Amino acid sequence: MIVESRLNRVRVHVRGASLDALVVTHLPNIRYLTGFTGTAGAIVLLPDRCLLIVDFRYLTAAQDLAATLPAGTIDVEPVPQAYDLTIVDVLRREACKRVGIEAAWLSVSRFNAISTGLAGGAPTPLRANGPTPVLVPTERLVERARMIKDAAELAAIREGGRRISEIARGLRDFIAPGRTEAEVAADLEAAMRTAGFSRPAFETIVASGPNSALPHARPTDRRIEAGDSTVLDFGGVYDGYCVDLTRTVQLGRPSAGLQRLYDAVAKAHEAAVAAVLPGIRPSAIDAAARRVLEREGLGEMFRHGTGHGIGLEIHEDPRIARETPGLPDDPVEPGMVFTIEPGAYVPGTGGVRIEDDVLVTASGCELLTDAPRLMTIDL
Numbered sequence: 001m002i003v004e005s006r007l008n009r010v011r012v013h014v015r016g017a018s019l020d021a022l023v024v025t026h027l028p029n030i031r032y033l034t035g036f037t038g039t040a041g042a043i044v045l046l047p048d049r050c051l052l053i054v055d056f057r058y059l060t061a062a063q064d065l066a067a068t069l070p071a072g073t074i075d076v077e078p079v080p081q082a083y084d085l086t087i088v089d090v091l092r093r094e095a096c097k098r099v100g101i102e103a104a105w106l107s108v109s110r111f112n113a114i115s116t117g118l119a120g121g122a123p124t125p126l127r128a129n130g131p132t133p134v135l136v137p138t139e140r141l142v143e144r145a146r147m148i149k150d151a152a153e154l155a156a157i158r159e160g161g162r163r164i165s166e167i168a169r170g171l172r173d174f175i176a177p178g179r180t181e182a183e184v185a186a187d188l189e190a191a192m193r194t195a196g197f198s199r200p201a202f203e204t205i206v207a208s209g210p211n212s213a214l215p216h217a218r219p220t221d222r223r224i225e226a227g228d229s230t231v232l233d234f235g236g237v238y239d240g241y242c243v244d245l246t247r248t249v250q251l252g253r254p255s256a257g258l259q260r261l262y263d264a265v266a267k268a269h270e271a272a273v274a275a276v277l278p279g280i281r282p283s284a285i286d287a288a289a290r291r292v293l294e295r296e297g298l299g300e301m302f303r304h305g306t307g308h309g310i311g312l313e314i315h316e317d318p319r320i321a322r323e324t325p326g327l328p329d330d331p332v333e334p335g336m337v338f339t340i341e342p343g344a345y346v347p348g349t350g351g352v353r354i355e356d357d358v359l360v361t362a363s364g365c366e367l368l369t370d371a372p373r374l375m376t377i378d379l
Helices: 002-016 027-034 059-067 083-093 108-118 141-146 151-169 181-194 209-213 256-275 282-295
Strands: 021-024 042-045 050-054 075-078 098-102 134-138 205-208 229-238 241-251 307-309 316-320 337-340 343-346 350-353 356-360 365-367 374-377
Touching: 002 021, 002 027, 002 042, 002 141, 021 027, 021 083, 021 141, 027 042, 027 050, 027 141, 042 083, 050 059, 050 083, 059 075, 075 083, 083 108, 098 141, 108 134, 141 316, 151 181, 151 229, 151 241, 151 356, 181 205, 181 229, 205 209, 209 229, 209 343, 209 350, 229 256, 229 350, 241 256, 241 350, 241 356, 256 282, 256 337, 256 343, 256 350, 256 356, 282 307, 282 316, 316 337
Parallel strands: 021 098, 050 075, 098 134, 241 374
Antiparallel strands: 021 042, 042 050, 205 229, 229 241, 307 316, 307 337, 337 356, 343 350, 356 365
């Protein structure tokens, strides 16, 4: 079963950290481990049990979910008053000593409240002969497992990639002189919903003319003009999983400066995709794209990373970027899915970005998005 496999993969990391339990509060991690999709909840993951903590709004749904799994896979724990009080009571009841918490996701105030409760300050007196659990901050225990997508996840991402590519193949129908960036963005988001996406994965970017030199420009009321390059960065959530794609559409004949950007970014994209192999470090993939742009004199015009992991969240591990002290740069492995999105942005000229989603395979990578990468609209 998928849920059992995911729970056991994370338990390996929990044991490796010498923990008796892991408290999971980040909703995407809760969904990954159990399939639960409510807007509130928590998990206490034990060596042989998974306790899904939910309030009255989700109790029936959680119990129905647990009933679809083999007995004992998930036990539902109702919240009588408040989540943190319930977490404290569960940890005491289960006699946990070293309890991992998600340092990136549990606020300081919640950490303090749970710590106080475990020390006997609330909600019920600490048993005289019981252990006093200690909270241990952890990093990426669930996210480490999430980096390697299983068959169900890959099926959702592949289908999302197919659908977003189909929309991208029709981008020429969205762009025309006189249309505003905001109008194009609204039409793209409507197209994603029509295509079966539950929502956009992030705020759609439509950046034309001088705005295309801004990597994360928001759509404005600027009207697209002949000669503009227009960067369109959009993505959707399909069956819970994010896909992400960027294309740059040229309206009419490009200037010499824009043509130089198009050619250089296309080569950088190709070089980065070719560099994706099991065992290569993310920073080396980033370097493959960056070297191309540096040779073209555009290194300083490429300031962001070459890519990012995608899955239940639009930005997750691995990070495809320059090596940075304190941040992971572990070799990529088969089953990882991330974007390749080099770009070059020159104020006064414009910008170009090309982005695709790739899956690391045993021998290289599989492109999950396949729309034409350079698009020109003749006028």
